[in-house]
Amino acid sequence: MAAELTQMCPRFERAIGLLSKRWTTLIVYRLLDGPRRFVDIENSLSNLSGKVLSERLKELEEAGVVLRTVYPEKPVRIEYSLTEMGRDLAPLMDDIQCWATRWIKVEQAQV
Amino acid sequence: MAAELTQMCPRFERAIGLLSKRWTTLIVYRLLDGPRRFVDIENSLSNLSGKVLSERLKELEEAGVVLRTVYPEKPVRIEYSLTEMGRDLAPLMDDIQCWATRWIKVEQAQV
DNA sequence: TATACTCGGTTACATAAAGTAATTTACGCA
DNA sequence: TGCGTAAATTACTTTATGTAACCGAGTATA
Numbered sequence: 001m002a003a004e005l006t007q008m009c010p011r012f013e014r015a016i017g018l019l020s021k022r023w024t025t026l027i028v029y030r031l032l033d034g035p036r037r038f039v040d041i042e043n044s045l046s047n048l049s050g051k052v053l054s055e056r057l058k059e060l061e062e063a064g065v066v067l068r069t070v071y072p073e074k075p076v077r078i079e080y081s082l083t084e085m086g087r088d089l090a091p092l093m094d095d096i097q098c099w100a101t102r103w104i105k106v107e108q109a110q111v
Numbered sequence: 112m113a114a115e116l117t118q119m120c121p122r123f124e125r126a127i128g129l130l131s132k133r134w135t136t137l138i139v140y141r142l143l144d145g146p147r148r149f150v151d152i153e154n155s156l157s158n159l160s161g162k163v164l165s166e167r168l169k170e171l172e173e174a175g176v177v178l179r180t181v182y183p184e185k186p187v188r189i190e191y192s193l194t195e196m197g198r199d200l201a202p203l204m205d206d207i208q209c210w211a212t213r214w215i216k217v218e219q220a221q222v
Numbered sequence: 223t224a225t226a227c228t229c230g231g232t233t234a235c236a237t238a239a240a241g242t243a244a245t246t247t248a249c250g251c252a
Numbered sequence: 253t254g255c256g257t258a259a260a261t262t263a264c265t266t267t268a269t270g271t272a273a274c275c276g277a278g279t280a281t282a
Contacts, residue, residue: 009211011217020130022269051271096123099126165260187259
């Protein structure tokens with residue numbers, strides 16, 4: 001009588017849990033262009049607050065997707081970049097872009 | 112002096128806004144197997160509440176990803192299935208699955 | 223030497239989204 | 253009549269996110 005719990009792949013679930021948090025995908029997408037500094041990411045994504053950006057970058061760093069590099073210059077420069085694991089998300093991003101191009105109408109996009 | 116706002120593709124942003132909401136991807140993933148009823152989806156995704164499932168299904172229906180079909184039997188049966196737009200998300204799901212298999216360690220997945 | 227400004231955040235507080243549990247409506251069953 | 257199910261919805265609580273001010277180190281400006 002119990003439900004048919006076709007167990008979902010735990011890795012898949014973990015990946016979704018990581019990637020489908022608000023802002024995460026857009027941050028990764030931005031970093032596909034190359035390393036960026038905190039304020040650059042913040043400014044390039046409207047409505048993304050420094051608070052959440054800070055949280056997301058920490059999560060992504062911990063997950064192994066993003067690398068935080070400190071350049072001990074004066075003043076210090078900190079750059080965020082994608083690891084190999086992060087760069088390997090590129091095909092996924094392409095898929096989303098293709099799907100969006102095929103199916104999302106411009107009027108809908110405005111909302 | 113202003114930020115370099117490399118404007119993001121609005122369709123991409125809209126797609127992300129739709130797909131990266133909590134539970135959305137998992138619901139679509141479930142429906143890739145075929146049509147399902149409300150309670151079946153609810154039971155197959157632990158911690159997903161009926162309230163949120165109801166919201167998500169409405170959003171997805173409105174977006175054209177999911178089709179809600181009412182079978183006027185006694186008692187009435189309602190099934191949710193993917194439209195062509197929804198089924199076209201399959202490659203993306205595969206990509207996520209591949210990425211997860213490659214990069215997510217089982218220990219991490221438990222969390 | 224103040225003064226103001228930038229970067230990379232953090233903190234305190236307000237609002238929005240999600241989780242929990244009870245309720246609803248329409249029907250079937252004993 | 254009383255109980256149960258499917259598909260939701262409502263009221264209430266908890267968590268996540270948004271907003272804005274602030275911090276410390278360094279830098280340029282007057």
